[in-house]
Amino acid sequence: MIKPLSEGQGRGVTANIINMKQADRAFGVASKFSSGQVIIEEFIQGDDYRITVSQGRVNGIARREAARIHGDGVNSIRQLIENENACREEDKKMNQHHSRIHIDPHLIEFLNDHQMSLDTIPKLNQQVSLRSNANLSTGGKMTILNESEVHPDNLMMAIDIAKLFRLDSIGIDFITQDISKSWRELGKVIEVNAHPMQSERLALKLFENQFLGKNNGVLPTILVISDDSHYCKENYQRELKKQPQLIYVDKYGVGFESGGQSLMANLRSVWINPSAEALMVAMSQEDMIKEGLPFNRFDACLIDKKLGLKQARVEMISEQKVVKVNIVDWLNQFIAGSIEFS
Numbered sequence: 393m394i395k396p397l398s399e400g401q402g403r404g405v406t407a408n409i410i411n412m413k414q415a416d417r418a419f420g421v422a423s424k425f426s427s428g429q430v431i432i433e434e435f436i437q438g439d440d441y442r443i444t445v446s447q448g449r450v451n452g453i454a455r456r457e458a459a460r461i462h463g464d465g466v467n468s469i470r471q472l473i474e475n476e477n478a479c480r481e482e483d484k485k486m487n488q489h490h491s492r493i494h495i496d497p498h499l500i501e502f503l504n505d506h507q508m509s510l511d512t513i514p515k516l517n518q519q520v521s522l523r524s525n526a527n528l529s530t531g532g533k534m535t536i537l538n539e540s541e542v543h544p545d546n547l548m549m550a551i552d553i554a555k556l557f558r559l560d561s562i563g564i565d566f567i568t569q570d571i572s573k574s575w576r577e578l579g580k581v582i583e584v585n586a587h588p589m590q591s592e593r594l595a596l597k598l599f600e601n602q603f604l605g606k607n608n609g610v611l612p613t614i615l616v617i618s619d620d621s622h623y624c625k626e627n628y629q630r631e632l633k634k635q636p637q638l639i640y641v642d643k644y645g646v647g648f649e650s651g652g653q654s655l656m657a658n659l660r661s662v663w664i665n666p667s668a669e670a671l672m673v674a675m676s677q678e679d680m681i682k683e684g685l686p687f688n689r690f691d692a693c694l695i696d697k698k699l700g701l702k703q704a705r706v707e708m709i710s711e712q713k714v715v716k717v718n719i720v721d722w723l724n725q726f727i728a729g730s731i732e733f734s
Contacts, residue, residue: 393433394418396425402527406498408435414505421498436580438569440526442534443542443550444588446561447601450539450547451594455571459493459522459531463514469503470495470510473522493531499523528589536593537571545574553584561598563588612670613687614638615727617680618696624674627694627734637669643679655679659686677701681719685726692729695720702733 394415395405404425406418422430440458444451461472473493480490493499495510499522503509506521514520526532539547546566554562568579575581590598614631616624625648628640639662640647643655646662653661655675662668673686677699695701705716723731 393435394422395431396422397429397431399425402525402530405525407524417501433582436567436582438567438579441566441568441571442588443546443564443566444594445550445554445564446598448551448555449601450550451597451601453537453539453542454534455537456526456528457533458524458526461520461522463516463518463520465516466513468511468513469508469520490533491529491531493522542571543574545576546571549575553581557584559586561588562586610689611668613690614672615685615690615693616672616674617677617693617699617701618674619676619699620696623696628672631672635670637667638672639668639670640672640674642674656686688726690727693723693727693731695731695733697733
């Protein structure tokens with residue numbers, strides 16, 4: 393197999409090369425996409441499967457078949473392609489989307505390599521492959537499989553590859569003659585896709601994996617208002633027993649370690665940490681009134697009663713007038729749960 397260094401959707405790929413004439417032509421096709429540099433791989437016999445993974449879970453498994461037609465003993469390959477494309481237009485009404493089969497030089501050359509042309513009339517029920525690759529974008533078709541049809545080793549292999557590449561969403565291209573057998577016995581991974589094509593079904597599964605059981609995609613967040621670091625630390629230790637992945641952040645750093653940055657800078661450093669499952673954000677009364685809150689929603693709020701905020705008032709603009717409101721009433725609009733004084 394010869395393909396470009398970097399491309400997608402099967403562009404520039406030639407598979408199952410069996411002679412130097414095909415190799416020369418395949419190099420020319422692939423090098424147009426990557427300036428004379430190509431990847432040469434061993435051709436693997438078998439069916440092409442795409443295993444899609446997100447958030448450490450398998451989203452779906454699909455068997456992909458190269459564009460093909462079936463002979464009726466009457467029509468030419470050209471006419472059979474037109475008939476197939478007409479059927480695919482009808483399939484769209486049933487939400488079965490398959491790309492049209494385009495007649496291009498690559499398809500014509502593929503037929504020539506198999507001693508056929510567009511004018512050839514295949515025999516009744518004769519299956520005629522039209523391309524060497526099974527990409528959907530080049531007219532391939534896809535069949536969705538159940539996980540029960542796939543050997544568990546193959547599913548775990550895809551999950552492990554996603555973890556090793558540190559990718560949240562990944563598409564593994566796996567070729568094997570029998571998907572029900574372990575990769576240790578049969579089959580090869582031929583490609584890892586960091587941006588796999590997403591159908592509506594896969595996209596819904598991705599969102600389900602991303603947000604299921606995670607507070608609708610928002611990290612549970614507790615706001616602590618105090619000028620006393622000991623008060624903050626005591627409450628953090630108490631809440632940590634309830635939420636072991638709780639991370640403490642204030643304007644001085646993360647987890648009581650000095651960072652010397654702003655509160656927002658420290659929060660940004662936590663957002664990219666995949667281990668963060670919950671946040672405790674600590675602010676002084678002065679910083680809260682002066683700078684505002686870093687989020688527009690908190691799950692709970694703990695207030696040091698020594699601050700006397702129950703009676704405190706804050707200035708805000710309402711209907712183009714500056715008015716004073718109770719600070720706890722103002723906070724309530726940002727707190728989904730309770731406000732506790734302790």
